[in-house]
Amino acid sequence: MSVVNPPFYDDNDDDDTPLSFKRSSTSRPAPSKQEGASANITYVRSPKAAASNHQRNGINGASRSPLPLKPQFTNSNPRPSGYVQPNSSVERSQKSNTVDKSKMKRPHAEGNKSDDSDDDKPLAFRKKPDTKLKKVVAGGENAYDSDDDHKPLGMNINSAKVASNNSTSKTVLVKTAPKTVQPDDDSDDDHKPLGQRFNSAKGASSNSTNKPVLLKSEPKIVQSDDDSEDEKPLASRLPTNAASKSRGSASDSEDEKPLSARFSRGTAGTSVSISNSKDKLPSNNKGLNNNSSAPRNSVKRPGDNNNQTSSALKKIKYSDVSVSGSVKRESKDDDSNSIPVERKLTLGESSKSKLPVKNIVKKSPLSVKKDNKKFKTKTKKAMKSSQFSKSLREPPGSGGGKKWSTLEHNGVIFPPLYDPHGVKMLYNGQPVELTPDEEEVATMFAVMKDTEYATKKTFIDNFFGDWKKILGKNHIIKKFELCDFTPIFEWHLREKEKKKQMTSEEKKALREEKLKQEEKYMWAVVDGVREKVGNFRVEPPGLFRGRGEHPKMGKLKRRIRPSDITINIGKDTPVPECPIEGESWKEVKHDNTVTWLAFWNDPISQKDFKYVFLAASSSLKGQSDKEKYEKSRKLKDHIHNIRVNYTKDFKSKDVSKKQIAVATYLIDKLALRAGNEKDDDEADTVGCCTLKVDNVTCVPPNKLQFDFLGKDSIRYFNTVEVELPVYNAIEEFRTGKKDGDAVFDKLDTTKLNHHLKDLMPGLTAKVFRTYNASITLDAILHEETEDGTLLEKIAVYQRANKEVAIICNHQRAVSKSHDTQMTKLNEKIDELKAQVDELNKDLGKMKRGKPLGNGADGKPKRTLAPEAIEKKISQIETKIEKMEMDKKTKEDLKTVALGTSKINYLDPRITVAWCKTHEVPIEKIFSKTILAKFGWAMDVEPDFRF
DNA sequence: GCCCTGACTTGGGAGCATTGTC
């Protein structure tokens, strides 16, 4: 890639111009990572092998933090029905990513028993000195006193030979020898990405199994006889890189240095943001004073009509007016989706000077009094930990509990009323006349006829139960089995087809019409700044599509009416007109301590609410996002102590303490979710604190096998080698209990989080996920990126992204067309290879002066110059190479969902900084929507490290 | 200290729009 005088930012207004974070002679030259500041525009980076990611496996590098390596293949695992067995070696290679974080260790790291700490490295990068003994799955490892505490999960895997041929779950090496905790250990493991902290199991059994399994609706696993890892839990699929670079010991010490010192690049401070004055929007506020002291008489909680004053004050905190988020007034025609990327880049920088200064909220005497009272009631323990226990929930710059001063919006838009189609369903073979209300619900079910829901008893029972209430006792329809919804289903298919057949003009016209109707609801004005509203459409009625084995699936979600909806709006602002004539809102509030614009009670679960919020691109959300990442970033400074702390407590005689220690260990090492208690009317899923005895199996001498349904009923199945004290503790917690009993019976998320706050302000269980995800990305990008082509760089990013997705167990179902696509690709590759063979033969003949003979069509072949044939061969080979790469990527990512981590767990500043440093156009990584969401991160310095 | 509520984030999939291939 050329780096000669590329403009750092485009200076023009061309919306279509890719936003490349290139350096220009006028911008600050980017210092190379290795060389510190550099005045040269051209980067000089370590001369790493230019091989693609796929090819790097096994290549030793000088890097101190080995990357997660290519997954090793494993084996035969239970797979969900419908999954296909890939056969090719390429496929196998992809599958291997199922785990075995253990395999991630690089050989020389393995051999390197240096004490060089890698605590500060992301887990994914951590090496394990004593690899032979440890296995992990899904990120399990215990390196608190090791050198990998700061590494991301994916990088903390050491390789080790795993001999199991028949194991049913893949294991990943983890340190087994319980180390004595050395607080002054020079470990650098604390900051490694999780993935690197797993030992890698070189040559892991191809039969081990931790395949990711999507069990959303059907938890049953189909045993497969192939060695695919496709269905292994992602958490256990961290790619290994047995031979990959390992960090040199010399650099290890850097892990403990402040980031700024580690990556000082000289010219720090130079702004890299572009400035485009025309894009800077005035902060006028349409007549509503954004600094006005809006009365805080709002009610804190929806539904609470008697608590307005107190609720409004409840969250108020001493002002913190650091409004760093970008706030921009959208021009009338400025749909955020079409904001030029470069404009988005200006948000962070330009907005700083343009932000409406939020009010400094002084606590009212009442609120102070209330706070004092609260303070006095704190227990000694709470007081002791008060500095850490203080809620940090409010986003920065929100002025304490106050989220806005003025708020204008137009309410919500309702779905159109039901339009009866008149198609008669059959009952007992006879057409049945239905009223519009009856037909509406019948249609809801009919259109789902070919979904899995329609085959589930719970879904059918719930639907039929609710439908019968509408049909009434005397209706002819009595039994579901006699119902035939086919005529309605066929009508639905015809409608779909009609829609599909519409010309693009007709579709466009429809879109425009819809946009016209919705335009007014799409925007809100917050403190004088026009912001996009997220979900301004009221959910239409339908059948509840609960995931997994949700007991309420199929129940009727009734139509929401204005009288169900509570509106939240600025006090001196006109209340949105109710769009349905003759009806009115349930209530109107003016609560500026919350960010919702409207809510209604969930018709399926009355205790739950459905909120209307601002869009992700809004400054309020941006501030909150930034705060989240800052908090996670702070964890890096505490992680070593936290790990030392919980390790100490593994052997505590106080069972509660011991359970907290072990749970924290699991959350840290396996990126498990906290695990709140669930009600009986919810799907039976678990997290760390709610693990049941039958969710964890102790496999001597020191492995734990986890098998449970997590969020969204996605299966987490993983075998992890853990520290012996952890293993013993889990065994102890299970003793005397039966299946279904809680492993951590002395623990819940409240206790756990309270404890975590003692260790770091604002720390909660979920912060570990963000921390490990972001530090993994940061580490991999910095270790792996080389001076390659743009495509190669993007491949590095994708791989890092994938590591994180695996750590977080972000799975997706294999697309229906996956197999067809793979078959087509294989056929094309074979065809091209045959062409190359033929051309090579021709070339040989020509060189020997022999005639070429006839082609496949029987006609004499055209004579070409040898150079032309060689050129053609080369072109086809390049094509084959590309297709092989496509194939690998496709297979590799078929069960991994990259988007979730990108949107929720990866600090965007890491990505932006990397793009700037490596001249990768940011839109190659972030879509327009994500760019809008991360506007606040766009002006980060290229040398930013998480 | 427990239970419950409220507010917010996280999450996968459906379906639509865009891009690529022939």
Added chain:
DNA sequence: GACAATGCTCCCAAGTCAGGGC
């Protein structure tokens, strides 16, 4: 231009976690 593949956005379900009430 037709069709397929890919990518993106929207939808809404399902988590987390703080704080109030008793």
